[in-house]
Amino acid sequence: MNQRRRSAYVPQEIEPKWQKIWADRGVMKAADTSTKPKYYDLVMYPYPSGDLTVGHARNYVMGDILARLKRMQGYEVLHPFGWDAFGLPAENAAMKRGGIHPQTWTIENIAKGKRELKMMGILYDWDREVSSCVPDFYHWTEWLFLLFYKRGLAYRAMSPVNWCPVDKTVLANEQVVNGRCWRHPDVEVEKRDLEQWFFKITDYADRLLDDLALLEKWPTKVRVMQTNWIGRSEGAEVDFPIVGHEGESIRIYTTRPDTLFGATFMVLAPEHPLVEKITIDKQRADVREYVEKARKASEIDRLSTERAKTGINTGAFAVNPVNGEKIPIWIADYVLMTYGTGAIMAVPAHDERDFEFARRFNLPIREVIAPPGGPQRDLSEAFVGPGVMVNSGEFDGLESKVGFDRVIAWLENKGEGKRAIKYRLRDWLISRQRYWGCPIPIIYCEVDGIVPVPAKDLPVLLPEEYKPLSENPDFFKTTCPICGRDARRETDTMDTFVDSSWYFLRYLSPTDTTEPFDPELANYWMPVDQYTGGVEHAILHLLYSRFFIKVLHDAGMLEASEPFMRLFNQGMVKRFGQVMSKSAGNGVSPDELVAKQGADAGRIYEMFIGPPEEDVEWNDAGLNGVVRFLQRVWRLVIEPDSIVVGGSGADPVLLRRKVAQTVKNVTDDYEELRFNTAVAYLMELANAMQDYLQQGGARDESWDHAVRTLVKLLNPIGPHIAEEMWERLGERSMLADAQWPEFDAAAAAEPEVTLVVQVAGKVRDRLSVPAGLSQDQALEKALGSDRVKAALDGGGPSKVIYVQDRLINLVP
């Protein structure tokens, strides 16, 4: 019997069987013409690095559970998959492997990854698979670039850009982390002046910010991160005339116009265009030296708040428009050319940075906002809070909040300034000096200038030969579409975040040869109902995708104005304290897992291991618990005879109740992505069923119901074993087609509840009472208890608190 038992559940036999059946029957194919409600279940498409471990698979298992659940619940489910296939790693890997083509490497990895996903029992509609590096896809990335260009949202500009010396390409601001390249945390980014393509995401700053309010089902953390990233601030721009330069003035931006009277000097960024012009002769040499040094200083040094402030006086003066005061103009690198106007008015009494600077260079500090307790006696630090305006002429006595608007009104009236809103967000630099990316479909003609490639000539194909596009005349030599003269193609390619900003639309009509996506289908499927992926994309990818959707919405191509309704960021799987990866040598591959314990055990373990949003530590012993659970389930369902009976009977009503409660708990947990507790409830049910049999419970209708319900509830998370058991139960239809169990509230209700009696907050007795007892009856019961009487110490309760019908609290 032991032998028979042990050979009973063999995942290695049943898993390939069902994977084949699902594929043959096209179980996860999404129909575009369906009367069912739709559910678009999206997982972030991965970079095909060839490093797929069970850690990555955890994310896809979550998506798969939802897809299978929603399918059983009667939704038309779209669960597609694809590959973020352009990008640098392919070029680097190709180089390492002696000049093989990035495409070869990429295609190999895609094949490998696909096999491993299937092996884990994760079902996608593979007919819709997309890959950003194939012409069928990047044709439309180019097309979308041209759409942006036509709408004035793509422009070319010379600007100081972030240059990664290792990747030999520019980076978007978002790809610079602490002054270093996002791919190489030990490599400092350099500044270079280059002419590059940008997307004008700043035009959408307000909408990207405001619409965050619509994304209620996004994690607060991600919404906060996006809010901070966009960094909206309200204030005023003010012009300070320059003494001795008739008609010239310096425009500054401030968020505190109410402190204008406290401006005792001005500071320009070293790169500010007026620096050369206004600097007096005596200071010229020193100023030039300072500017030169600042230019060389790396971003990381410059941004360090630890560093003492540096700066230099230009010798020039400006006039404060509110009081006509002459104030000196300084230069300092703590003022950034890339934010605001690149110039500030310094109010040392009410700004920490200005304060520090004034102290260091002995510049005057004048208090113009009095804190609640009245003016400060000693100005030992900047007071940055709100207060009452002082030393501010006609504005004296105003609350700073009121003064804010009054001063702006005054400035606008005099034509000296205006209300202004600034953002931290910068435009998105999309040019990359790389081969393995989507070509930018632009031609430069000496006569006609920047000429977009006509739509009929798309796609601009990457040349087969793997070498820099700018060194490949077969690629860049072309003729002008307008005048026919010799012209040169743009040889930069696009940031791969452009591809990933719209890939989820391509799934909807992946073979469409006339447009990037079918608007009608997009209006059926979009927005995405559930998007699952790593929190590392909380800013870049999600912000860019939101921007794309808004542009497409404005272009009339899409009804949706937000791409993803519900977002979930899953945690990472670690092993030996480190994030699991093949290259780190701590990876567990799907191959190993499936061969040893099976895909189902692996899937369930990955969900049971901890809360889905938390990082978790993989531990091989824990996996055994899940294997035991599956063996127990198998025995209960397939071989209940093998269970030793040691009792004289068990109540089927109790079994039904447990089943009904489990339906509720597991369904809710799956829907809210609380997979760890969903598994716990399934285990509880299996334990209860085992107890039932051991106590001699009848294998009647209630038992049958329990068995079938357990199998169904198990299906999304452990689909192979569930499907096999379903078949062996003699069911004719596939479990994948079965209906999700309905919650039976009546069966789930407890007829008896435990009445917990507290005296002054301490539990004194527990009494089993019928549910729905009136509160007076409950009190009577409670007072009938000797232990309660003893605790009340003779006297009766002076106060009684009832909570639901299960708890009663007596206060002596």
Next chain:
RNA sequence: GUCGGCGUGGCGGAACGGCAGACGCGCCGGACUUAGGAUCCGGUGCCCGAGAGGGCAUGGAGGUUCAAAUCCUCUCGCCGACACCA
């Protein structure tokens, strides 16, 4: 520095303000076994107690409440994001 999040048994972790520690791992004891790293049964927060039972427990200190892991204040520790944005 600023803003978030988190501190619960030996471990991973459960707990609408209402029985703290579900579920699992591990461990202890037992049954069945040639054997057990299979399976089954029982136990397992700490302290006192033979037992019934009692006391103490959710990083620490206060507070609100009949009642706090949960809410508030302070504090310590860990993790994450941002970091001279005027």
